[in-house]
Amino acid sequence: MAAVSVAAEWQLLYNRYYRKPEIYSMQWGRMDLTRHRVACAPFGGPIAVIRDDSKIVQLYAESARRKLHIFNSAGVLLASTVWDRPGGRLVGMAWTDDHVLVCVVQDGTVYRYDVHAEICAPQFSMGKECFEQSVVECVFWGNGMVCLTEGNRIFCVSDFKNPKPCKLADPALEDYPLCVAVIEPQYTMHGNVEVLLGVGDHVLAVEEDSVQQLGAGVDPLQKMAVSPNGKYLAAFTHDGRLLVIPTDFSRIISEYSCESTLPPEQIAWCGMDSVLLYWEDMLLMVGPTGDPVRYLYDEPIILIPEGDGVRILSNSVMEFLQRVPDSTVSIFQIGSTRPAALLYDALEHFDRRSAKADENLRMIRASLPEAVKACIDAAGHEFDVSRQCTLLRAASYGRAFCSQFPRDYFQDMCKTLRVLNAVRNHEIGIPLSIQQYKLLTTPVLIGRLINVYHHLLALQISEYLNLNPEVVIMHWACTKISASSSINDTDLLEILLDKLKLCKGISYAEIAAHADNSGRRKLAAMLIDHERRSSKQVPLLLSIGEEDTALVKATESGDNDLVYLVVFHIWQKKMPLDFFGTINARPLARDLFIMYARCYKHEFLKDFFLSTGQLQDVAFLLLKESWELEMNLLANKGSPLQGPRIRLIEQAQKLFSETKEQNFESKAAEEHAKLLRLQHELEVSTKQAIFVGSSISDTIRTCIVLGNHRAATRVRAEFKVSDKRWYWLKAFALATVRDWDSLEKFSKEKRPPGGYKPFVEACIDADDKTEALKYISKLTDPREKSEVSIHMHFVKCETFFIAYSGSVLNVILIFL
Known part of the structure; x- marks a missing residue:
């Protein structure tokens, strides 16, 4: 009897069964869909409703000001707001994949709302032309939209996350098209949207830079709908025929003549196997062949296409029309003798303690794994919880006699059904089928739950499926902060920490950032202290x-x-x-x-x-700056940059003199400044940039070489150069310019304090041995005299060896 009652609800379309179970009795009270614009999100998403301003309607006990209401799929009110947006009549409204409600008004302005009826992104315009010509129609898909203007121009937004309106090619239409459909970018060869316009006896395919004529000779099309995979087009002609053709219009796949030539109000695909056409009181389901299925309605409905069926929304109920899964057919089809049906029947006999249960099991012994799998799969496709339990019990009963059947398959289905049943509750209102759930994925479902503030259920699902609950807890914490303006920071912190400790790796910093953005800086400071x-x-x-x-x-x-x-x-x-x-x-x-x-x-x-009183460090910085100036080429050519250098060093000297520990540095800086000043004066007087940067000895030597003996004497006096060093410097300087008379005269002024050795070495260094012999004889120290003689002899031998190195090598080679 159970199998008969289940199958009795099905409708046969050609060779496929369809069912239309009632999912919800709508909770929104008095609602007339004919008076409103309605936008329903796929995957069991929310429903947006606003009074249609293009219709003249009777106001009952409601305000004249229009309101935007957002319900879940069971008609439970989530949020509402007064619609007071300028820009003219509301032209189009739809949900994006991210559950953002997009509303387009007549002047091309686009408003976006979240599920709480709050503006979630800045408004934007479709452009100047849309503003001037007015938008008359919008077609939406996923995260994109195309809109048509009164001037028959088409504009497109391919992604609402980055809205950049672009104008498509000009179709050059004189009259407004009979119908419009869109092939999504993911289903086109070039990856851009393709707009189909029904014009006369053909269709125009409009892209960004081209317009192509398709289906020449086909009857005028009044309604079009593209299949979920983007490959086929269902079209209603002016003479009442339903055509299913490829989107390239290469052939007609199927054709059905309807009883009415009046175009349907809505046309939609039911999966990939059938097409739905809705007139005012009838829903017609047409398959590839065979007679269609008719459903009669005494109230208006809205078709909401899903990947595996169509949700049907009316004033009072939400239904789901889908093809009956093969596993369900194998069990509940009237007269079925398949293994799954016998296993399901065996469970009934077992419950009645009938021996027929054992007989059924023996009949399907070889096919028992197949029967168990079919029962599990059928349970997954059911919306009725009691039927799910019965099917799972049948599978468990069969599994007891089938040790090789994988246990995980059964356990995973139980987990999946627990999640689905939880979100299908009318308070949550997300009527996902198992196929939709697999396409949507669990993380996305959890994200949608927390967006509508069902944090507890999202947390329970995360823990049940061993998922990281961090996203849920963080969203809850941020929401709690925003909604708890009446709770003081200390008490709110305790509430937050009590829940945040459930997740060890949670980012307190992000929650604290939200608290700061919400104007609760003290709470943010207390939260951030817990961030590791x-x-x-x-x-x-x-x-x-x-x-x-x-x-x-x-x-x-x-x-x-x-x-x-x-x-x-x-x-x-x-x-x-x-x-x-x-x-x-x-x-x-x-x-x-x-x-x-x-x-x-x-x-x-x-x-x-x-x-901080670190004067010596300041002094060292001043010296470094002076050294950097020294590297400047201009500073080495008698330029005014020498003034700043000297002043920097003098400042450093003053700072060094402030501390007793820096006496050496102070004295060195003082003498360096004095030397630089003197060298600068010499460069100015001689007009030769050869003094600055040299040592005291080099300065004296350079002065003597230039014949400026007075300046050399001044340097000697200023820096207290010793006599012994003076004699060395002057002797070498005179020998450098080969002023032998002045050198001899200088040697006779008085006995040199260091002896005559400097004179000898200066002459040898100038490569004049004759002059050197004059002074060798004056050496009194025998050791010095012998060293100098050996040095002179070595230089001669070295010269001879270099001059005749070739001959010496030849002699060596002969002896070898």
């Missing part, structure tokens, strides 16, 4: 103005990049003295700042050292 990852904690602390805490956390982490991030942030926000005081208390931050400033911010670093 410094890389997320520190930037948020900076954004909420907790610079000191951010610096503490960054230095404790030991991450130099984070420390630099905080240092630069504080540097830009605080006054210099406050900044110096902040970083000076943190050695790591201070050292990193000094390292950076040494390379790029000398002046700022000097201010820092002065503020």
